[in-house]
Amino acid sequence: MFSDGLKKLINDNLLRIIRDRESGSTASRIIIDGEEYINFSSNDYLGLADHPLIIEAAKRAIDKYGFGAGASRLLSGGTGLHRELEKMIAEFKGTDSALLFNSGYTANISAIPAIADEGDVIFSDELNHASIVDGCRLSKAKKVIYKHGDINHLSELIKKENGNKKVVITDTVFSMDGDIAPLKDIYELCCFLNSKLSTPNSILLYIDDAHGTGVLGKGHGALAHFNIKPEPFITQMGTFSKALGSYGAFIAAQKDVIDWLINTARGFIYSTALPACVIAASIEALRILEGEPALVEKLWQNRERLFKGIKDLGLDTLLSQTPIIPVVVGDVGTTIKFSKHLIKKHIYAPAIRPPTVKIPRIRFTVTAAHTEKDIDKLLEALSTA
Ligand SMILES: Cc1ncc(COP(=O)(O)O)c(C=O)c1O
Helix, strand or coil: CCHHHHHHHHHCCCCCCCCCCCCCCCCCEEEECCEEEEECCCCCCCCCCCCHHHHHHHHHHHHHHCCCCCCCCCCCCCCHHHHHHHHHHHHHHCCCEEEEECCHHHHHHHHHHHHCCCCCEEEEECCCCHHHHHHHHHCCCEEEEECCCCHHHHHHHHHHCCCCCEEEEEECECCCCCCECCHHHHHHHHHHHHHCCCCCCCEEEEEECCCCCCCCHHHCCHHHHCCCCCCCCEEEEEECCCCCCCCCEEEEECHHHHHHHHHHCHHHHCCCCCCHHHHHHHHHHHHHHHHCHHHHHHHHHHHHHHHHHHHHCCCECCCCCCCEEEEECCCHHHHHHHHHHHHHCCEECCEECCCCCCCCEEEEECCCCCCHHHHHHHHHHHHCC
16 A cells, blocks of 8 residues: 555655664664664763663652553643652743643644644744644644744744734754754844734744753753743743653743643643653753753863864765754765765764755764764764765
């Protein structure tokens, strides 16, 4: 039934296959089919996924709460740990409330339709993550796409459209390009437009800080990076699955937004809560992030070393400004060959192809767990490719 579609994917070099690993942590090493590689494909930016304190915290929670949560939060799935983590996240992000979601994907596909409804207009960056795209598809609001990071285009479009509420949605760090959204400009535009309206805060800003949390703003995320106050019109989404080395996601916002999500976000209401051991791991990860600023500093030192080395080789890194560094080497076939060359050199960094991105690329992510030697090995492999 699907064989023609699959054949076409094979012919176009676009067939995706799953490669499972045999190793534990993924931050800097990965074992696949018995071979060890230096891994440059993990979003575990701070190398926390196998931190002994996090593992201990998860084990203690299993001993106390068992494994499965058994029900959704609105039934009996939540624990004191869920509450504690929400309180910590609200403080960490400077909001008065927060709500946990089972993943970043679930948060976006649940919160966006709850926040933007019929009669509203969503303005979404053209390179926003697929989970935002899907959240927009599920929303009954009108969708308007603005050119990537283009504040003038966004401003023109917002002024043209009428809607009860206007919701600007952007990734803070774009996950395939590694650039940072012009958040200060977007924020100032929202402030300006809100100041002209009779209904306060009817221009909302929804940011997906999945790759900003733990990375930007000394770990606090994109608002801290740009020195932006977490105003009531801003809703911040973030994940525990990347720099925090755990799993799950959150929305941090004003209390009425959170109360609204508790009552209307379908992925929150109709899904089993995260297990307490996952929450315990996230709590511990947040404590480590706040207590060990050297981790974020190391991440950025590594990023600068790798980025400078790649630039010195004259390679195209698109607009990368973060530990996500795409390298464009040619069409899909060339990109796959390039990735295979790296594999031979014991470096793991898969090719990213359409439809995930329009321009094929190798996406390198560097973490605090890499050594200078790891980075130099990658640079050497790139120079011989
Ligand atoms: C920008 C962005 N938002 C959301 C998600 C989804 O997060 P999760 O992996 O926790 O579902 C991702 C992860 O791939 C992402 O890169």
